[in-house]
Amino acid sequence: MYREPVFLKPVFQERIWGGGKLQELFDYDIPSQTTGEAWVISAHENGPSIVMNGELQGKSLLEVWRNYPQLFGSESTDSDFPLLVKILDANDQLSVQVHPDDHYAKELAHKPYGKTECWYILDCEEDAEIIIGHQAQSREEFQQLVSERQWQKLFQSIKVKKGDFVYVPSGTLHSIGKGIVILETQQSSDITFRLYDYDRVDPEGKKRELHLEEAMAVMTCPHQQVAQDNLKEQLNNLESTRLVEGEYFTVYHWMLGGKVEVPSTTGFLLVSVINGTGQIVTEESVSTVKKGDNFIVPATIGNYFIDGDLEMIVSHT
Numbered sequence: 384m385y386r387e388p389v390f391l392k393p394v395f396q397e398r399i400w401g402g403g404k405l406q407e408l409f410d411y412d413i414p415s416q417t418t419g420e421a422w423v424i425s426a427h428e429n430g431p432s433i434v435m436n437g438e439l440q441g442k443s444l445l446e447v448w449r450n451y452p453q454l455f456g457s458e459s460t461d462s463d464f465p466l467l468v469k470i471l472d473a474n475d476q477l478s479v480q481v482h483p484d485d486h487y488a489k490e491l492a493h494k495p496y497g498k499t500e501c502w503y504i505l506d507c508e509e510d511a512e513i514i515i516g517h518q519a520q521s522r523e524e525f526q527q528l529v530s531e532r533q534w535q536k537l538f539q540s541i542k543v544k545k546g547d548f549v550y551v552p553s554g555t556l557h558s559i560g561k562g563i564v565i566l567e568t569q570q571s572s573d574i575t576f577r578l579y580d581y582d583r584v585d586p587e588g589k590k591r592e593l594h595l596e597e598a599m600a601v602m603t604c605p606h607q608q609v610a611q612d613n614l615k616e617q618l619n620n621l622e623s624t625r626l627v628e629g630e631y632f633t634v635y636h637w638m639l640g641g642k643v644e645v646p647s648t649t650g651f652l653l654v655s656v657i658n659g660t661g662q663i664v665t666e667e668s669v670s671t672v673k674k675g676d677n678f679i680v681p682a683t684i685g686n687y688f689i690d691g692d693l694e695m696i697v698s699h700t
Contacts, residue, residue, distance in 0.1 A: 387668040394430035402474025409675035423677035426464030456682030500569035508562030516606035554603035661691015
């Protein structure tokens with residue numbers, strides 16, 4: 384079963400801050416010009432991806448994960464699918480928010496996973512900024528700055544450029560700024576506590592709900608900066624840069640110029656092609672891959688090689 388990649392169809396989510404870049408950059412068939420997210424590899428109940436090839440074509444990744452554990456190098460899959468990969472188009476500033484860790488997710492939301500995430504900046508306007516962390520030294524100071532609406536004093540902003548990578552552990556206050564497109568690898572969780580939303584209103588004139596109490600409960604204070612060491616390796620025609628190796632996921636940036644045999648492992652890989660075209664060749668199949676494609680390399684694939692000029696973001700648990 385599946386001596387080839389498992390290609391997945393994205394699920395689109397419209398957002399108040401979304402735009403049209405997912406169509407512009409990846410030629411995705413988006414539902415509107417306020418499309419904020421493409422859930423490109425997802426087994427989450429709020430938007431599971433659909434398999435596009437092979438004998439499981441038309442089934443959701445949620446079904447496949449539950450019923451075909453051998454594809455993931457396992458005898459059974461009792462837990463939920465661990466990761467979720469999205470591409471986000473921040474046509475406007477996202478709310479300033481925080482996600483819980485696993486403990487708080489179970490306590491406050493009765494969900495299995497909290498949300499540690501990371502961002503690879505695919506595209507952004509000049510002088511684009513993100514908020515990552517805050518400047519309060521204690522919860523008392525944090526609460527005081529919130530009650531006085533001293534947002535500039537509270538939030539910590541940094542400029543970003545295309546190709547930057549940002550690791551966002553659970554408990555980190557954060558916001559993606561206007562004009563940024565990111566690829567996000569995260570735990571498979573959809574829990575967000577909003578602290579501040581720029582007093583925006585939706586088309587009905589309503590402000591979005593804030594979750595001040597929950598945000599205060601789960602956020603890290605004082606903010607802790609987590610440094611990541613990039614580890615570069617050259618494997619013939621493949622330059623592999625490990626962007627993060629964490630508790631929940633390891634993420635790589637792959638630049639391929641030519642042909643490379645990829646050593647098979649017992650696990651599975653999640654792959655998003657962010658540029659170029661090429662082929663994946665196994666003992667039984669040849670698959671063309673191009674910018675905008677998202678697929679799983681299953682544990683059953685056997686020996687394979689990749690050929691072409693490709694830029695990819697690759698992750699595993």
